[in-house]
Amino acid sequence: MKETVVSGIRPTGKLHLGNYFGAVKNFVKMQYDYNCYFFIADLHSLTTHPTPGDLHGYVKHVLVEYLACGINPEETTIYVQSDVPEVAELYLYLNMNAYLGELERSASFKDKIRSQSDNVNAGLLTYPTLMAADILIHKATKVPVGKDQEQHLEMTRTFGNRFNRLYNTDLFPESFAFNYSENLVKVPGLDGKGKMSKSSGEGSCIYLADSPEVIRKKVSRAVTDGGPTAENQPKPEAIQNLFDLMKIVSPADTMAHFDALYNKCEIRYGDFKKQLAEDMIIFNSPIREKIEELSKDTSYLRQVAKHGALKARESAQKTIKEARELIGFKSF
Ligand code: AMP
DSSP: OOOEEEEEEOOOSOOBHHHIIIIIHHHHHHHHHSEEEEEEOHHHHTTTOSSOTTHHHHHHHHHHHHHHHTOOTTTSEEEEGGGOHHHHHHHHHHHHTOOHHHHHTOHHHHHHHHHTTTOOOHHHHTHHHHHHHHHHTTTOSEEOOOGGGHHHHHHHHHHHHHHHHHTTOOOSOOOEEOOSSSSOOOOBOSSSSSBOOGGGOGGGOOBTTOOHHHHHHHHHTSOOOSOOOSTTOOOOHHHHHHHHHHHHHSOHHHHHHHHHHHHTTOOOHHHHHHHHHHHHHHHHHHHHHHHHHHHHOHHHHHHHHHHHHHHHHHHHHHHHHHHHHHHTOOOO
16 A cells, blocks of 8 residues: 655745755655645645735645646645645644643744744644644655654654554554655755745746746846856856756756856856756746646636545545544534
């Protein structure tokens, strides 16, 4: 039997190349090897945005983009978290046995106390129990998350084990972080420093939905320098970043060509950037076209969300039924 994987996707906006190569590409491959549940974490988003402007719009955006990237709703279960009320029910049960001290020790809670000191709500404090509910509801054993989420996963194991101990059961397995891909890619941004990220500014990110004109403009403005002055000199960060991006989207010989020019001090950044932009456009175009097509197909999206919710609820209801019986809820 295939192992179960659960992963949450925050409805925070458009996907960029960093999200694609760092996460979504792996999800697409993973869905054939594991029993995957991918959910759009709209309940989680209330912890930071209690009155989100257009929550449904954000959720739709994420759904469209994941489908456009190749998430196959027949192969995997993709659903909207709030469509599965069993998650909220398990969250409630787990909260009964989650203690203030351990929740307060969570690094992400400490961060949030600082970053949104005007709204330190109970949802923020119990974020780890909601995350545990997301994972335990499907009895997942693998969760594709980064280092920053390791502490939350440890708490998930604590809550699951505690439930098992209290109710004398082995209902919940332990779940662990895992990297699907051996070599984790870090996609750099266009601003000359660090990784591609929304927080480093619009200009630094290439979104999957960006039009060719937008891509050309962003790449032409990417940070460079005066050019190499000695043969085979090491590349400064801004230039290395552009080469790293080229490595991701361009054929190997294109990159080798510009690398050789750089080493001979003959590179012209204008040509280099033009090539990079065109290769990004070639990569992006099929996804962008699919995004445009799917965005208009409301009835298909409705069908996917409904089908996903049904499959997720089937699994969730089984777990909740068992949990209820173990706790002692009985119907008259
Ligand atoms: P975020 O948009 O920061 O919530 O990230 C969503 C997912 O995309 C996470 O799994 C990140 O590790 C991945 N990701 C985001 N930015 C990058 C990047 N520049 N390079 C590689 N992976 C990234």
